[in-house]
Amino acid sequence: MSSAYQNLVNRFQQMYHLQHLGAIAGWDQAAMMPAGGNQARGAALAELNTLLHKLLTAPEVEFWLQEAQAQETNPDTIRSIEEMAVEWRHASAIPDDLVKAKTIASTHCEHAWRSQRPENDWKGFSKNLKEVVNLSRQEAGVRAEKSNTSTYNALLELYEPGVSTQELDQLFGDLKTWLPGYIQYAQDNQSSVNIIQPEGPFPIEKQKALGLEVMKLLGFDFDHGRLDVSTHPFCGGVSEDVRLTTRYKEDNFVEALMGIVHETGHARYQQNLSEQDRELPIALYRSMGIHEGQSLFFEMQLGRSAAFLSLIQPLIVKHLCDGTSQPCMALDNLEKIYTQVRPGFIRVDADEITYPAHIILRYEIERDLIEGSIEVDDIPELWQQKMKDYLGLDVAGDHKNGCMQDIHWPMGSFGYFPSYTLGAMVAAQLFSAQKKIMPDIEAQIQNGNLAPIFDWLKTNIWSQGRKYSTAELMTRATGEPLTASYFKQHLKERYLD
Numbered sequence: 001m002s003s004a005y006q007n008l009v010n011r012f013q014q015m016y017h018l019q020h021l022g023a024i025a026g027w028d029q030a031a032m033m034p035a036g037g038n039q040a041r042g043a044a045l046a047e048l049n050t051l052l053h054k055l056l057t058a059p060e061v062e063f064w065l066q067e068a069q070a071q072e073t074n075p076d077t078i079r080s081i082e083e084m085a086v087e088w089r090h091a092s093a094i095p096d097d098l099v100k101a102k103t104i105a106s107t108h109c110e111h112a113w114r115s116q117r118p119e120n121d122w123k124g125f126s127k128n129l130k131e132v133v134n135l136s137r138q139e140a141g142v143r144a145e146k147s148n149t150s151t152y153n154a155l156l157e158l159y160e161p162g163v164s165t166q167e168l169d170q171l172f173g174d175l176k177t178w179l180p181g182y183i184q185y186a187q188d189n190q191s192s193v194n195i196i197q198p199e200g201p202f203p204i205e206k207q208k209a210l211g212l213e214v215m216k217l218l219g220f221d222f223d224h225g226r227l228d229v230s231t232h233p234f235c236g237g238v239s240e241d242v243r244l245t246t247r248y249k250e251d252n253f254v255e256a257l258m259g260i261v262h263e264t265g266h267a268r269y270q271q272n273l274s275e276q277d278r279e280l281p282i283a284l285y286r287s288m289g290i291h292e293g294q295s296l297f298f299e300m301q302l303g304r305s306a307a308f309l310s311l312i313q314p315l316i317v318k319h320l321c322d323g324t325s326q327p328c329m330a331l332d333n334l335e336k337i338y339t340q341v342r343p344g345f346i347r348v349d350a351d352e353i354t355y356p357a358h359i360i361l362r363y364e365i366e367r368d369l370i371e372g373s374i375e376v377d378d379i380p381e382l383w384q385q386k387m388k389d390y391l392g393l394d395v396a397g398d399h400k401n402g403c404m405q406d407i408h409w410p411m412g413s414f415g416y417f418p419s420y421t422l423g424a425m426v427a428a429q430l431f432s433a434q435k436k437i438m439p440d441i442e443a444q445i446q447n448g449n450l451a452p453i454f455d456w457l458k459t460n461i462w463s464q465g466r467k468y469s470t471a472e473l474m475t476r477a478t479g480e481p482l483t484a485s486y487f488k489q490h491l492k493e494r495y496l497d
Helices: 002-030 035-057 059-070 077-094 098-115 122-147 152-159 163-189 202-216 254-271 288-305 306-320 331-338 353-369 377-391 418-437 439-445 451-460 469-480 484-497
Strands: 225-229 235-240 241-246
Touching: 002 035, 002 059, 002 077, 002 225, 002 235, 002 418, 035 059, 035 077, 035 098, 098 122, 122 225, 122 377, 152 163, 152 353, 152 418, 163 353, 163 377, 163 418, 163 484, 202 225, 202 254, 202 306, 225 254, 235 254, 235 484, 241 254, 241 451, 254 288, 254 331, 254 451, 288 418, 288 451, 288 469, 306 331, 306 439, 377 439, 418 451, 418 469, 418 484, 439 451, 439 484
Parallel strands: 225 241
Antiparallel strands: 235 241
8 A cells, every 4th residue: 555545544534533523413413402502513513514625625635646546556446546536526626615604504594494394484494595505506616617517417416426417307307208197097096995094193102112123123233323303304424323313293103114214224225335444435325326225225115015014014013002903004004005196295205106206396496496597586486386297286385395395405405306216216126136036035025034135235235335336336236227117117016007
């Protein structure tokens, strides 16, 4: 190992440890921090992010990269340097003061959103969002100029390396040609189906106990993570210390339970990234599409399957019905609940066949917002029109269940939303590949033998980090690059056949 590469390793290890602290401070801000601490926490996180930016963009880092690239010959080390260079290019594109300003603005906007959303306060929210959008546009402009691309593509690259708006427009355009028909056909298929909706109350402590047992079944490592509550479910932290959150409703356990399954998919990926070089970019997750692919594999491919529901149905009865089964908790009824197609306002509660419509709506709005063809004040009307066009729903004036429902925009995470639908495609393709090599996979799931499934994911996806591009990673795991065909076939088999 050259001295230049060793210096890079030392610098990235230092940054990883600081990022660990930042991740836990962010988790605490969402799950535990008293409201009065937000201004100080925002300032502290801004200071930390600025320090991290300075560490990565310091002049010696560019020198070390050049020296290491010239000196190293080991292929694995060369790939590691390439991913370090990616991080350096992303960071060096924007100045320190912009990093600090955006952190402060997004922290303020996100914290205020937590109280503004329940109050349907679009006026107050939009004032804060305008500042976040302004700074995000500045960031996108600087990045676009240095990478010779469009402003939205420049932000998209941070989440989905190698994916462009041209590809997304084509992909989502194709989805829009068949998705409405699938939604309508599925609803028609289910129109005569009788579903008994569970009626609470389901005490939060009992729901949490159920969630923890399901997490254990899914292989979550509680020595290196925990479950808490936040306004918006998320998975954060680092591989050694993963933090999950969900949100509960006492009158309905359905969403919280599957939300836990979803976030556990993220967590299993995070906990099983390669231990070798764990503190270096090469060992991090490949993309947000691959990350969302793991959570949607857990939630949609596995979690909502008849086989998995048969496995956890006794646990649901044990925790929520004191061991006495009720008609609403019967397996066939649970299957109907978890595969019910019903267009709704809330993205995170959407069934998997209407979910892509929620993503396309957000993608089209945030793309145009960053590129400057629309403004923040245009969002409610555009949201209302697209909800009517894509899902047949009227959300006029109901901002808390409309354009204020997500945490991503107040956090300044523009370019993230496409990852959800890309992730659904990843999940379907991975599960299809597993079925080919494990023809009895459904029986194994029903019997609780989930280890072969997770071992395959660990070998083919989780432990690979960023060694390969998304296309190569998927090809090595499934035999071909990412394609929408498996997702389309999955929806057809589950909802239309």
